[in-house]
Each structure stands twice: as C-alpha cells, then as structure tokens.
Amino acid sequence: MNSIMLPGPLRRCKRIYPVILFFVSIVIIILYRLNQLNKNAQIHPKHIYRSNNQEEYVDKNGIRVVVGHYVGNPIHKIPNATYDMINTNNFDPRPGAGKNGNPVVIEPKDLLKMQQYFQINRFNLLASDRIPLNRSLPDFRRKKCTTLFEDYPSYPKTSIIVVFHNEAWSTLLRTVWSVINRSPPELLEEIILVDDASEREFLRKPLEDYISTLPVPTKILRSKTRIGLIKARLKGALVAKGPVLTFLDAHCECTTGWLEALLSVIKSDRTAVVCPVIDIINDDSFAYVKSFELHWGAFNWNLQFRWYTLGGRELKQRKVDATQPFNTPTMAGGLFAIDRQYFFEMGAYDDGMNIWGGENLEMSFRIWQCGGKVQIAPCSRVGHLFRKSSPYSFPGGINKTLFSNLARVALVWMDEWAKFYFKFNEPAGKIKEEQNVTSRLELRKKHQCKGFEWYLDNVWPQHFFPKDDRFFGRIRNLGENKCLIKPQKKVVSNQPMGIAKLETCLGDDLTLEMFVMTPDGFVMTDDSICLDAPEKVVLGPSKVRIMACSGYNRQKWIYDAETQEILHLTNRKCLDISDSATFTDGLVTTNCTGRRTQKWALERVAWK
Numbered sequence: 001m002n003s004i005m006l007p008g009p010l011r012r013c014k015r016i017y018p019v020i021l022f023f024v025s026i027v028i029i030i031l032y033r034l035n036q037l038n039k040n041a042q043i044h045p046k047h048i049y050r051s052n053n054q055e056e057y058v059d060k061n062g063i064r065v066v067v068g069h070y071v072g073n074p075i076h077k078i079p080n081a082t083y084d085m086i087n088t089n090n091f092d093p094r095p096g097a098g099k100n101g102n103p104v105v106i107e108p109k110d111l112l113k114m115q116q117y118f119q120i121n122r123f124n125l126l127a128s129d130r131i132p133l134n135r136s137l138p139d140f141r142r143k144k145c146t147t148l149f150e151d152y153p154s155y156p157k158t159s160i161i162v163v164f165h166n167e168a169w170s171t172l173l174r175t176v177w178s179v180i181n182r183s184p185p186e187l188l189e190e191i192i193l194v195d196d197a198s199e200r201e202f203l204r205k206p207l208e209d210y211i212s213t214l215p216v217p218t219k220i221l222r223s224k225t226r227i228g229l230i231k232a233r234l235k236g237a238l239v240a241k242g243p244v245l246t247f248l249d250a251h252c253e254c255t256t257g258w259l260e261a262l263l264s265v266i267k268s269d270r271t272a273v274v275c276p277v278i279d280i281i282n283d284d285s286f287a288y289v290k291s292f293e294l295h296w297g298a299f300n301w302n303l304q305f306r307w308y309t310l311g312g313r314e315l316k317q318r319k320v321d322a323t324q325p326f327n328t329p330t331m332a333g334g335l336f337a338i339d340r341q342y343f344f345e346m347g348a349y350d351d352g353m354n355i356w357g358g359e360n361l362e363m364s365f366r367i368w369q370c371g372g373k374v375q376i377a378p379c380s381r382v383g384h385l386f387r388k389s390s391p392y393s394f395p396g397g398i399n400k401t402l403f404s405n406l407a408r409v410a411l412v413w414m415d416e417w418a419k420f421y422f423k424f425n426e427p428a429g430k431i432k433e434e435q436n437v438t439s440r441l442e443l444r445k446k447h448q449c450k451g452f453e454w455y456l457d458n459v460w461p462q463h464f465f466p467k468d469d470r471f472f473g474r475i476r477n478l479g480e481n482k483c484l485i486k487p488q489k490k491v492v493s494n495q496p497m498g499i500a501k502l503e504t505c506l507g508d509d510l511t512l513e514m515f516v517m518t519p520d521g522f523v524m525t526d527d528s529i530c531l532d533a534p535e536k537v538v539l540g541p542s543k544v545r546i547m548a549c550s551g552y553n554r555q556k557w558i559y560d561a562e563t564q565e566i567l568h569l570t571n572r573k574c575l576d577i578s579d580s581a582t583f584t585d586g587l588v589t590t591n592c593t594g595r596r597t598q599k600w601a602l603e604r605v606a607w608k
C-alpha cells in the first residue's frame with residue numbers, strides 16, 4: 001500500500017509524521033483559542049469615558065482594569081424601548097446559544113431591535129434572552145483546586161441572597177440556576193431573592209410561580225419602596241437561616257466549585273469575609289471572559305473602588321501556592337460570603353447609606369480595622385455582568401447619594417484621611433455635616449477597632465495616600481518653573497502609559513499635580529501611578545515614564561535636599577528635562593551636571 005515514494009531521508013522519518021502532525025494541531029488549537037479570547041475581550045470598546053471622568057475598560061487579555069461608579073448618561077442613542085418591551089418577559093432561549101461561555105452573535109437584521117433592548121438594562125438583553133438558563137461555562141480554575149475541597153460536606157451551609165431592582169428575567173434566573181447547578185445541594189440552605197421595588201410585571205406573580213418549582217427552597221422578599229441595595233441586602237440577611245450568608249448580584253454566573261472554595265475559608269476562620277475571583281460577563285456579547293488573577297481591590301483618592309496589580313506579601317504568597325486565599329484591602333462589594341453571626345456582630349451594614357455605593361469600602365475598612373480580614377479565594381470564580389452605566393433612577397440624585405455614602409465611610413473609618421478626602425472632593429465635603437454617624441462611631445468604639453493608619457500600614461503598605469512619613473505636594477522644576485503632572489490618560493495595567501511631563505503649575509486643590517514621595521523612594525500619585533526609569537546605565541539620556549506602580553527598584557528615587565536633585569536610586573542619574581527633539585517635552589534621566597533643569601523643589605501641600 002506504500003504507493004507514495006518518499007525521498008530517502010524523509011522515508012526514514014516517516015514514523016514521526018503522526019507526532020509532528022499532533023504537535024502542529026495542538027499549536028493551531030491553542031492559537032485559535034487565544035484568538036477567540038482576544039475577540040471576546042475586544043468586543044468592548046477599548047476605553048469608555050464616563051461623564052464624571054471615570055473610566056473602565058477590559059484590555060486585550062480580558063482584564064477588567066477598573067470598576068467604576070454609576071453615572072447617568074446613556075451611551076447608546078437609539079429609539080426608545082416601548083412600555084411593552086420593558087414589561088414583557090422576552091426570554092427566548094435558543095439551544096446552544098452562549099454555550100461554554102461563548103459570545104452570542106446577533107444577526108444584522110436584529111441589530112436595531114438589539115439596540116432598543118439594550119437601553120432597558122444597559123446590557124444586551126436580546127443576547128441574554130437567547131441564552132438558556134443553564135448554559136455551560138468554562139472552568140478556569142487551577143487543576144489543584146479540584147482536589148482541595150473533598151471535605152466539603154463538613155462546611156457550614158449558606159443562604160444565598162440576591163437583591164435586585166428591575167433585573168431582566170434571563171439574567172436573574174441564570175444567576176439562580178448557576179447557583180443550583182454548580183453548588184453541592186448539601187451546602188445550600190436556601191435562596192433569598194430581595195426585590196427592591198421593581199416595576200416590571202413579570203417580576204411579580206410569574207416570578208413567584210416560577211420559583212415555587214425550583215429544587216432549592218427559594219423565597220422572595222419584597223420592598224414596596226425603593227430602599228437601595230444596602231438595605232435590601234440587610235432585609236435578606238435578617239431572615240436568612242444559613243450559618244453563612246453569600247451575597248450575589250442579580251446578574252452573575254457561578255462556575256464549578258465556586259461555593260466550596262468560599263465556605264472552606266469561613267469554616268477555618270469565621271472572621272474572614274471571602275470573595276470569589278470575579279470574571280467578566282461581557283455586556284455586549286455575554287461571553288464569559290476570564291479576568292486577571294494577580295489583582296486585588298483597593299480605592300483611589302476619590303474613594304472609587306479600583307483593581308490594582310498585586311504586589312508585596314500577597315504576590316509572594318501566590319507564587320508559593322496560587323490556590324490559597326489571599327488578602328485584599330477592599331472588596332468589590334456585590335459578591336462575597338460571610339459568617340452570619342459575625343456579619344451582625346460586626347455591625348452588618350451602615351443603614352444610613354442609601355441606594356448604591358460605598359458600602360463595599362465601609363465593610364472592608366470595618367472588617368479589617370476591627371480584627372477580621374477580607375480575602376479573595378482564587379479557586380472560586382463567579383462571572384459578573386459589568387456594564388458601563390446604570391439603568392436605574394436614583395431617588396435623590398446620583399451624586400448626592402454616592403457622596404453621602406462615601407462621606408459616611410470617611411467620617412467613621414478614615415481618621416485624618418477623612419480630611420484629605422473632603423479637602424480634595426468638595427462635593428462630599430459640602431454634605432459631610434449632614435451625616436449623623438454617631439451609632440457607627442459607637443460601633444467602632446465598642447469593638448476597639450484600629451485606626452486608618454494601621455490599615456494603610458498593614459493591609460495596604462503599597463498605598464499612594466499621603467502620610468506624615470512622606471512628602472505630599474507639588475514637584476516643581478526650577479529651570480522651567482513647571483510642575484510634574486499626572487497624565488490624564490489612564491494607566492493600562494502594567495503597560496507603559498507615556499512619558500512623564502511637566503505643565504504650568506496649578507493650584508493647591510488640584511490633585512493632578514499632587515505626588516507623594518515615600519521613604520522607600522517611590523514617587524507616586526493617585527490611582528497607583530509611579531515615576532519609572534530604566535536602571536541600566538546608558539550613554540546619554542533615558543526616557544522617564546509614568547507607569548502603574550510595580551514596587552521594583554526602577555521606580556525608586558532619592559531627593560537630595562542640598563543639591564535639589566532627584567536621583568534614580570540604582571544608577572544615580574539625575575531627573576531632567578529632555579533637551580533633545582526626540583523626547584519632545586518628556587522627562588529623562590541623564591548625567592548630573594548641576595544645570596538648573598536638574599533642580600527640583602518639593603513643595604509640600606497640607607492634606608489634612
């Protein structure tokens with residue numbers, strides 16, 4: 001049968017053909033998958049700017065770099081959705097749609113309809129309504145995760161609490177079914193849905209009828225008036241029977257093993273508040289996209305929640321064992337598990353907070369400062385549908401609500417840093433007097449909670465807030481009489497984001513030109529951005545960049561008060577203005593010559 005004659009040497013190698021073929025196919029499959037992942041992630045426009053200068057995006061690796069806040073402006077300007085569209089349940093599952101977390105493709109003929117429906121919940125409702133409630137999802141866990149929780153029957157049971165306001169049928173019930181399908185039944189005490197005054201017809205009797213058929217005891221609590229997610233979660237917690245409370249947003253999808261990994265942490269430490277790794281359900285395509293693991297949650301100078309790259313202790317620990325829970329300064333807020341008794345012991349939620357926002361920081365500060373811990377369990381992965389704006393009305397106005405909530409957080413937990421927050425966030429400063437936080441301060445006293453300085457030093461040593469041990473203020477170049485400025489373009493996780501620049505100096509209250517210089521030599525500003533230069537010694541100048549802070553030596557500097565030079569720690573070159581056309585107006589490090597553009601004044605600005 002050897003009909004094809006091969007040249008001699010090739011004939012000898014014939015037996016390795018199948019092997020080569022095998023490897024080539026593997027490579028092709030891997031390339032194809034990578035390409036698909038990229039495509040999923042790229043469905044998001046790269047940057048989405050919001051009306052109050054907030055921004056969020058998913059980068060090409062599917063990493064959601066920033067989680068933002070509510071802002072009103074709709075991005076999509078299209079025919080309004082009709083009353084009927086809003087109030088009808090249009091769930092219309094197609095077999096295989098969204099299977100294994102794949103994106104849903106909408107045919108061109110339905111594009112207008114899609115856009116109309118998009119406005120209702122500010123996500124692609126048409127796509128969501130085509131995905132079955134029990135769609136399959138990829139399992140992104142590390143292999144070891146599958147072996148760690150074999151003793152799960154001994155874990156405490158949990159009540160699942162899902163609060164919602166005008167949620168879509170398909171997203172709400174996909175959340176519920178993903179819990180039912182992917183949690184060991186022995187660990188599910190009940191599911192509690194808390195309806196925060198929804199107006200949709202189908203969320204009334206039809207929902208009640210539907211949940212009565214579910215295999216896990218499920219109840220609905222209703223609030224007649226709009227109470228907001230904080231009070232709605234409290235309402236659920238008050239009736240919950242399980243020894244653990246697990247909160248989920250109403251548009252999540254849990255993946256295999258998610259619950260065991262959360263409950264095992266609480267079993268061994270009742271003071272741990274545990275979050276899953278939050279993957280991304282794309283708001284356009286409903287693709288389930290893996291999020292980056294080496295991130296933790298913190299916040300910026302405006303008290304906006306942010307994901308930053310992991311460093312220090314936690315990064316080292318993860319390198320040893322990437323399946324172990326690790327500390328996080330704050331949690332995102334929507335998805336976490338907590339021991340029920342501990343939840344109430346520690347003050348549950350601040351019921352002086354309204355509608356949405358700030359409760360995640362409040363709980364994180366409180367738990368850390370009062371002796372507990374907030375952690376992320378990497379073996380637990382839950383998808384959350386992130387969207388670019390809020391579909392809800394905000395009784396009382398978005399800003400008023402959010403700033404009041406954040407003012408409460410600052411007043412109760414942040415000590416001197418509250419002054420910093422109010423000084424540089426005027427709208428919050430203006431309404432701080434209206435807040436009565438007496439009962440929360442009493443709670444803090446009762447539990448003898450530690451101060452915010454302890455929190456910054458111990459929980460988040462990489463923070464970029466001012467402190468008495470470091471410089472805070474303006475960095476002025478004496479040669480040009482201009483100031484170092486934070487670039488307005490946002491930092492892409494660990495990607496160079498551009499050259500460091502000078503601008504005409506502004507005023508005291510403008511954070512754009514405020515920097516801290518830490519005792520370690522990091523020159524940092526808001527949002528974890530650092531002055532960065534290569535360590536390698538080269539002839540001539542090297543570009544200085546503004547980058548996401550990394551903790552590496554290339555971001556360390558020394559200020560010599562006598563010569564007024566800012567020197568790079570490792571190569572001792574001087575920070576200077578480029579005089580060459582190639583670097584335009586960017587900063588460089590170059591040999592120290594004593595010329596005036598190498599002289600800098602560190603002008604302190606009062607922050608408290």
Ligand code: UDP
Nearest residue numbers: 163164165196228229232249250334355356
């Ligand atoms: N929610 C609520 N009442 C409100 C606002 C929000 O019950 O007044 C619910 C909402 O349906 C969701 C959860 O609270 O299940 C978190 O809100 P959302 O998902 O809009 O916040 P995000 O995830 O964008 O931070």
Ligand code: MN
Nearest residue numbers: 249250334385
């Ligand atoms: Mn949500």
